Amino acid sequence: MRALHTKLLRDLFDLKGQVAAIAVVIAAGVMVLILSVTTLDALRLSQARFYDGHHFAHVFADLKRAPEGLAARLREIPGVNQVETRVQAPVRLEVPGFDEPVRGLLLSIPDGHQPGLNRLYLREGALPEPDRSDQVVLSEPFAEAQALRAGDRLEAIINGRLQILTVSGVALSPEFVYQVGPADILPDYKRFAVLWMNRRALAHAMDMDGAFNSVLLSLQSGADAETVIETLDLHLARYGGIGAMGREDQISHRFLSEELDQLRVMAIVLPAIFLSVAAFLLNLLMARIIQTQRRQIAILKAFGYGNRDIAAHYGLLTGLIVVVGSLLGIALGAWAAEGMAGVYAEYYRFPETSFRLQPRIVALALLVSACSAALGTARAVGRAVAMPPAEAMRPPAPRRFHASWIERSALGRRLDQPTRIILRNLLRHRTKALLSMLGIGLSGGLLLLGSYQFGAIDHLLDVQYRLVMNMDVQLSFTDPTPERSLAELRTLPGVAYVEGFRNVPVRLINGTRDYRTSIQGMEPEPRLRGLLDADHRPIRLPPEGLLMTRFLAEDLGLAPGDALEVEIMEGHRRTLRVPLAGIVDEPIGVSAYMERRALNRLMGEGPALSGVWLMTDAAQHDRLFARLWEVPRVAGIGLVADAERQFRDYIDDTVLVTMSILLLMAGSITFAVVYNNARIAFSERSRELATLRVLGFSRAEVSWILIGEIAVLTLLAIPLGWLIGTGFAALLSSGMAMDMFRVPFVISPQTYAFSAAGVLLASVLSVLAIARLLGRLDMIAALKTIE
Numbered sequence: 001m002r003a004l005h006t007k008l009l010r011d012l013f014d015l016k017g018q019v020a021a022i023a024v025v026i027a028a029g030v031m032v033l034i035l036s037v038t039t040l041d042a043l044r045l046s047q048a049r050f051y052d053g054h055h056f057a058h059v060f061a062d063l064k065r066a067p068e069g070l071a072a073r074l075r076e077i078p079g080v081n082q083v084e085t086r087v088q089a090p091v092r093l094e095v096p097g098f099d100e101p102v103r104g105l106l107l108s109i110p111d112g113h114q115p116g117l118n119r120l121y122l123r124e125g126a127l128p129e130p131d132r133s134d135q136v137v138l139s140e141p142f143a144e145a146q147a148l149r150a151g152d153r154l155e156a157i158i159n160g161r162l163q164i165l166t167v168s169g170v171a172l173s174p175e176f177v178y179q180v181g182p183a184d185i186l187p188d189y190k191r192f193a194v195l196w197m198n199r200r201a202l203a204h205a206m207d208m209d210g211a212f213n214s215v216l217l218s219l220q221s222g223a224d225a226e227t228v229i230e231t232l233d234l235h236l237a238r239y240g241g242i243g244a245m246g247r248e249d250q251i252s253h254r255f256l257s258e259e260l261d262q263l264r265v266m267a268i269v270l271p272a273i274f275l276s277v278a279a280f281l282l283n284l285l286m287a288r289i290i291q292t293q294r295r296q297i298a299i300l301k302a303f304g305y306g307n308r309d310i311a312a313h314y315g316l317l318t319g320l321i322v323v324v325g326s327l328l329g330i331a332l333g334a335w336a337a338e339g340m341a342g343v344y345a346e347y348y349r350f351p352e353t354s355f356r357l358q359p360r361i362v363a364l365a366l367l368v369s370a371c372s373a374a375l376g377t378a379r380a381v382g383r384a385v386a387m388p389p390a391e392a393m394r395p396p397a398p399r400r401f402h403a404s405w406i407e408r409s410a411l412g413r414r415l416d417q418p419t420r421i422i423l424r425n426l427l428r429h430r431t432k433a434l435l436s437m438l439g440i441g442l443s444g445g446l447l448l449l450g451s452y453q454f455g456a457i458d459h460l461l462d463v464q465y466r467l468v469m470n471m472d473v474q475l476s477f478t479d480p481t482p483e484r485s486l487a488e489l490r491t492l493p494g495v496a497y498v499e500g501f502r503n504v505p506v507r508l509i510n511g512t513r514d515y516r517t518s519i520q521g522m523e524p525e526p527r528l529r530g531l532l533d534a535d536h537r538p539i540r541l542p543p544e545g546l547l548m549t550r551f552l553a554e555d556l557g558l559a560p561g562d563a564l565e566v567e568i569m570e571g572h573r574r575t576l577r578v579p580l581a582g583i584v585d586e587p588i589g590v591s592a593y594m595e596r597r598a599l600n601r602l603m604g605e606g607p608a609l610s611g612v613w614l615m616t617d618a619a620q621h622d623r624l625f626a627r628l629w630e631v632p633r634v635a636g637i638g639l640v641a642d643a644e645r646q647f648r649d650y651i652d653d654t655v656l657v658t659m660s661i662l663l664l665m666a667g668s669i670t671f672a673v674v675y676n677n678a679r680i681a682f683s684e685r686s687r688e689l690a691t692l693r694v695l696g697f698s699r700a701e702v703s704w705i706l707i708g709e710i711a712v713l714t715l716l717a718i719p720l721g722w723l724i725g726t727g728f729a730a731l732l733s734s735g736m737a738m739d740m741f742r743v744p745f746v747i748s749p750q751t752y753a754f755s756a757a758g759v760l761l762a763s764v765l766s767v768l769a770i771a772r773l774l775g776r777l778d779m780i781a782a783l784k785t786i787e
Contacts, residue, residue: 004305004313007296011317015289017679017769019321021672022281026325026373027332028665029274030365034333035661036267037361039340043260046350047177054119056174057084057216058225060250061232064240065211074215077231079223084117085212087202090478090635093193094155095146101625101637103181103192106136106158107214108199117216118175120196121351125150125169133201135168138193141179141349143170145189158205160632171196172349178252179349181636183476183503183518185255185589185741186646187347191638242505243569249516256348265735270662273449273728275369277442277669278325279376281676282318284435286380288680290314307385314381322373326366330357333365336661343653418701422708436677437717440759443666443673444721448747448755449728450663455748456733457651460587460741465644467536468586471499471528471613473624474638481633483607492627494620499528500609502596508548509565509575510556517552519566519592521599528613531593534585541595545581548592551742553583555590571603578602588647588741647741671762678710678766682773689774703774707767714763718756725755 012019050056074083091104109115112130120127120137128135138148148154154165173194181192203209215236219228229244236244247253290297297310334357341355426433475489480502489498502521507514522529524541531539531547541547546566548558558564558580567575584593600607616624628634689702726747733745 004300004309008313008317008320011289012320015285015679018285018676019324021676021679022278022285022321023325023328024665024668024672025274025278025281026322026369027329028662028669029271029278029372030326030329030369031332031336031665032274032662033267033271033365033368034330034357034361035336035340035658036263036270037364038333038337038355038357039344040260040263040267041358041361042337042341042353042355043256043263043344043348046348046353047256050121050172050174050177050350054121054174055082055117055218056247056253057117058219058247059217059229059232059244060246061215061217061236061244062088062242063213063215063236065208065213066215066236066239068210068212070235070239071212071215074217074232074235077217077228077235079220079225079228080217081220081223082116082218084115084216086115086214086216087199087206087208087212088214089158089202089206091195092157092629092635094629095148096153098146098190099622099625100191100639100642101628102190103636103638104142104156104195105181105193106195106197106202108202109137109196111198111200117218118173120171120173123170123172125167128168128196128198128201130198132166132168133198133204134164134166135198136165137169137171137196138167139176139179139195140170140172141187141189142193143167157629157632158202159207161205163205165195165197172351175250176252177348177350178255180251180255184638184643186643186650188642188646191642237573240571241573243507243516243567243573245516259348266658269732269735271368273446274665274669275372277439277446277673278369279372280442281439281673282321282373282376283380284439285676285680286314286318286377287383288683289317290380290383292683311381311385314377318373318377318381319370322369326369329369330362330365333357340657343657346653347650418697418705419708421705422712425709426712433713436681436713437720439673439677440714440717441720441724443670443762444718444755444759445724445726445728446666447663447670447758448722448725448751449732450659450666451754452725452729452747452751453659453743455751456743456746459746459748460744461644461648461651463532463536463744464586464588464647465640467532468530468588469640469643470530470615471640472616472618473614473621474611474640475614475628475634476611476636476638477609477633478635479633480605480608480610483609485609485633486612489612489614493623494617495614495624496617497527497615499523499526499613500596501529501611501613502599502603502608503610504599504603505569506592507567507569508552508556508592509567510558510562513556515552515556515590516569517591519546519594519599521594521596524595528615531584532586533583536585539582539584541593542581543595544598545579546592546594547582547584548580549586549590550583552590552592553580566602568603571605576602587744667758667762670758671765674710674714674759674762675766675769677713678706678763678770681706681709682770699774703771706770706774710763710767710770714759718759721755721759722752 068085071083071085074080087108089106091106093102093104095102109120109127112127114120114127122137123140125137127137143149148167148170150167150169152167154167156163156165176194179187179189179192179194181188184192203211215232217228217232219225225246229246232244233241248257300310337355337357341353345353483500486498486500489495499522504519504521505516506519507516522531522541524543525538526541531541533539534550539547546564553559556564560580560582563577563579565575566578567573594602597607625637628637685706689706692702692705693699729747730745733743
């Protein structure tokens with residue numbers, strides 16, 4: 001076996017370019033697998049530890065007001081383990097040194113004690129003292145963003161009354177791992193806070209002594225959550241309950257679950273794409289190596305080496321390539337996962353997140369890469385084993401010569417001899433040419449996949465913040481407010497235009513499918529909130545019926561003209577049957593829409609508003625916010641410019657970081673694939689090219705024969721790469737769609753041009769490398785025969 005080992009080392013040295021190229025492809029697949037699985041594993045483990053250690057509730061319910069005595073009856077519901085009642089209230093804060101409006105959510109905890117459910121993880125300070133009504137615990141993200149610590153003070157408007165609050169501590173909660181405000185989809189730590197206050201103090205401030213307006217339940221093992229929720233809703237209906245929900249609908253848990261789902265998709269789709277390309281390239285490489293080493297295989301068999309020895313030799317060659325690529329991918333994946341740890345720690349707040357490279361994840365990566373390599377090379381190695389020595393000693397039978405249709409054409413007769421050789425070789429070896437084109441096309445497709453999201457996300461943001469969100473400021477009210485408030489708001493400083501809206505929480509039901517969201521009531525032709533069709537044309541709200549986002553309609557299995565059940569979760573709760581009048585194409589969020597007065601009629605109320613949109617003069621914002629601070633019914637103030645900035649930051653920190661890594665790997669793979677094809681072509685044809693030099697062809701003519709063939713294959717492969725990349729992009733876009741946002745399947749001409757330019761650049765670099773080899777071609781050595 002020592003001779004085979006020597007041959008293996010020589011083969012590796014001779015094929016170092018191809019080996020490195022394929023190792024890069026394997027490394028890309030392994031890196032993405034390590035990155036996504038490590039991140040997924042760390043987030044899952046952190047989630048489980050935080051939820052279990054701090055008793056995260058299973059069921060959540062909000063209501064208007066219920067007596068504390070109701071809690072005893074709720075504990076009797078079959079399957080309920082623990083009941084925690086509390087008081088919650090919206091709050092507006094004024095932070096020293098920060099001029100913009102700040103919203104908050106106040107939650108009660110037992111006086112001086114941890115709650116039984118959704119317990120707090122104190123980072124700093126302590127819980128409020130039992131007899132203090134002015135102390136609060138702040139959520140850590142808000143405290144960090146505003147540089148607040150225990151002992152600092154805040155001004156707050158609670159239930160229309162100004163109160164000075166003192167920070168007693170800073171904490172995290174399993175209820176706010178992903179801390180977003182009502183109706184928000186992204187965290188704004190500077191402008192939204194969560195605060196915890198003693199129960200007695202908050203109940204007194206909200207005029208809810210002896211009552212509660214929020215309840216949490218934990219369930220016994222094996223309890224049916226849906227049955228518990230239905231029973232709980234029956235108990236809370238007379239107290240203004242707006243529908244209980246399980247963990248799966250709780251906003252923080254929901255966003256975290258979607259992120260985990262995205263990571264799961266990424267852990268499957270992207271490594272599968274990269275490793276499939278690697279398997280294809282390995283098959284191509286091994287098939288051509290075995291073809292060029294036919295006589296060596298015959299000699300080895302003649303000297304007594306068995307089929308098992310031959311198979312082990314080529315299997316070991318494949319294995320070494322896989323090991324090199326896998327080790328590189330594991331190192332890059334561990335580095336990338338470490339970098340992503342900081343990104344996820346910013347958006348998903350756990351007490352601790354351990355991003356460790358687990359041995360089982362390394363084993364999984366090695367197994368997956370080995371399996372892909374085995375699938376890619378099994379056929380080629382099988383052919384080497386099955387080849388009889390007598391047949392292997394003979395060179396492959398030459399193909400019968402005949403002039404191709406191109407050579408017989410008028411154009412063909414005008415071509416010079418080297419160009420005819422190029423065309424003749426491509427047409428005679430169609431399968432080999434097609435496989436080479438496919439390899440280059442796959443690399444171009446990966447390059448397009450790595451770059452398309454940059455343009456698609458720019459398109460998403462342009463649509464959302466240039467065509468949909470046309471307002472400057474959004475106000476939300478504490479309670480539904482009469483329409484006449486619009487006249488008052490028009491007189492505020494800097495307000496140029498006002499448009500009201502009504503938001504109603506609902507459960508949309510179609511057969512066995514349902515979805516909790518809200519219906520947003522708007523003007524028939526809103527100026528400040530665009531509704532767009534698939535071609536980005538404005539849609540007019542119909543006088544009756546619903547519009548909904550395409551993502552939601554597909555999730556519910558609905559099409560325009562279908563009727564669905566709408567369960568109203570506010571006021572006099574009832575279920576109505578409403579037709580779906582049309583589809584709205586929006587890339588961010590999930591919602592349904594109605595004409596505002598039609599929604600008011602559906603609710604059995606007058607012309608009420610949940611909030612307003614304002615078009616304003618930015619120079620007047622300080623005066624405007626000062627006036628709004630004095631309006632008790634204003635629960636929150638949001639700036640669209642801030643929302644856009646947050647979204648761009650989120651995209652930059654998460655999606656674009658990942659895609660930048662993929663783009664870098666795709667670029668490396670493109671060069672690797674093109675160079676691999678060029679290097680193999682040179683190895684196969686070095687004897688032929690040397691013969692042509694002896695026959696009198698110039699160095700330039702001989703170089704053109706090989707380089708021209710590479711150029712033809714590359715140019716033909718570019719459109720194929722566009723087609724493959726478009727399919728990859730469609731697969732990724734569909735697999736990673738979620739409630740928060742959907743990256744649209746939009747590929748710009750610039751993206752196609754970038755993919756083509758990347759392939760052409762890789763070809764030029766490969767040609768330069770091959771040109772050096774052609775310049776050093778040893779004609780005497782190349783023409784020597786083994787005999």
